[in-house]
Amino acid sequence: MERDAIQDIAIKTLITNNGASMHDIAVAAGIGRTTLHRYFASRDDMLRALLLSAFQDIEQAMTECQIETGTALEALERIITVLMPIGHRFTFLLGAWPFAEDNKELKSRELRLLYQLEGLVQRGQKEKSLRTDLPVRWIIDTMTALLFMAWQRISDGYIAPRDASKLIMTTLLTGVGTH
Amino acid sequence: MERDAIQDIAIKTLITNNGASMHDIAVAAGIGRTTLHRYFASRDDMLRALLLSAFQDIEQAMTECQIETGTALEALERIITVLMPIGHRFTFLLGAWPFAEDNKELKSRELRLLYQLEGLVQRGQKEKSLRTDLPVRWIIDTMTALLFMAWQRISDGYIAPRDASKLIMTTLLTGVGTH
DNA sequence: GACTTTTGATACAGCTATGTCTAAAATGAT
């Protein structure tokens, strides 16, 4: 089995039960615990690798979006669309991120990513498509929150994956009120 | 120390580090581990008690809102306002809820609560203040997601507690776009 | 089929967390 595939299963297992043991994760991956230890020297190593892997996937997804291209709203929609299929990585990252406190490289890459998103929101504000009376960070948070929630509902089967992006975009931009 | 106070500290400790040991929680509460065991016969007992306590607080907060009174939007704003000060309980519940799977009573009470919220949203739709083209459950999810995110930001110090309700309401109802 | 490599079950040692108990210390009541 490929290391990437194991990482994927480990992430999915840990977001369901974040107390899952190495044995649990090995079972989920259909391999022996010894073999899991061959891929990751320790649980700590594994968690670090998962954090990095999840983050890298999101970074890459963001890069593929080419957020400088087109309008801010178009870029936002692209971001949402590419993050949806990796919602489990996103969810894992939300839960595990507090434990990345001492990883300076990851933290600085996070800041870079956040900086890009802030730039994008500010561009939307300049383009007069995003409100200027809300904090930039809160706009990003709102999108994050909706992504997270949509992923939960996809996992529950309440939302169809193909409806998610549109649903998030419309909720994000126009809210649930009739104003 | 009162049992309620210990429960509060346990919840706050566990949302920060959900792997916190009984020793960690006892330290946070300023009591001995033995004493903690006097309040809760086992870790399992404690987690069950915390789940129930968190849920009850939210139930009570919802009851105090008298959601049948006034317009749906007024009731929604009241809900958000009363849930904010107990955001840590809300956050704990979001994280711990998957582990309440076998608690039939809690699950049925959750359904009752959800039913009330659905009724409220439907009332808002009838009053023409909430959109009818979005799933009712998704409207509730959006509010939940924003509550959760606002609580995180209050904990970070990015949002002032007194701004939170207004921020959530405006984001929820009109979104972040200028439409 | 023969050989090599990989895998996994198993055993073991060490560690941590949990639950239980005891006796001393601390606290509260009078």
Next chain:
DNA sequence: ATCATTTTAGACATAGCTGTATCAAAAGTC
């Protein structure tokens, strides 16, 4: 101050998890 009650530190036993090592079985290669 005395007595009663509560709390705590520490000890202990146990279970579970982790990391490590061994060796037979399984899988892969030629």
